[in-house]
Amino acid sequence: MRTFQDDRTEAQRATHRYGVAMTDAFMSGWGGATGGASVAVWACPVEWLDHVERQVRQRGEARRVRQLDLKTYRPKGNVKHVHVHVVDDTHPYSPIRHCQRVDSTFVKELPPALRSLKSEPRCGADVTASASQH
Numbered sequence: 001m002r003t004f005q006d007d008r009t010e011a012q013r014a015t016h017r018y019g020v021a022m023t024d025a026f027m028s029g030w031g032g033a034t035g036g037a038s039v040a041v042w043a044c045p046v047e048w049l050d051h052v053e054r055q056v057r058q059r060g061e062a063r064r065v066r067q068l069d070l071k072t073y074r075p076k077g078n079v080k081h082v083h084v085h086v087v088d089d090t091h092p093y094s095p096i097r098h099c100q101r102v103d104s105t106f107v108k109e110l111p112p113a114l115r116s117l118k119s120e121p122r123c124g125a126d127v128t129a130s131a132s133q134h
Helices: 010-015 046-057 095-109 120-132
Strands: 003-006 018-024 037-044 062-069 079-086
Touching (some): 018 046, 037 046
Parallel strands (some): 003 079
Antiparallel strands (some): 018 062
16 A cells, blocks of 8 residues: 655645655664555655755765656555655745855854854845756
């Protein structure tokens, strides 16, 4: 038996059609994925895919990280559990949240003369640059 948990609302199914998936080495083989693989997907706006993928690749338990279209995605093979998470402005993987985190964590540690060199423009450029690639 395969379970598919999708946390997106109806509105988010249109705005968060794409996602970054990974096979979860830690969650596979037990619980909802007994006898098979567990796949986690982070649904996000298409402009954020590259940023979210970089965040997911940093997870130690991540295997087979890939971008996908959730409208056509059908788990294959021995996948027993799929969980679709939503990356919105408040999610830690959001490029917007990432920029805020960088500013609040690192900019406060800079000498006062360098505090004006915040990362928002660079982060904003990254988000729009990745949008033009899709």
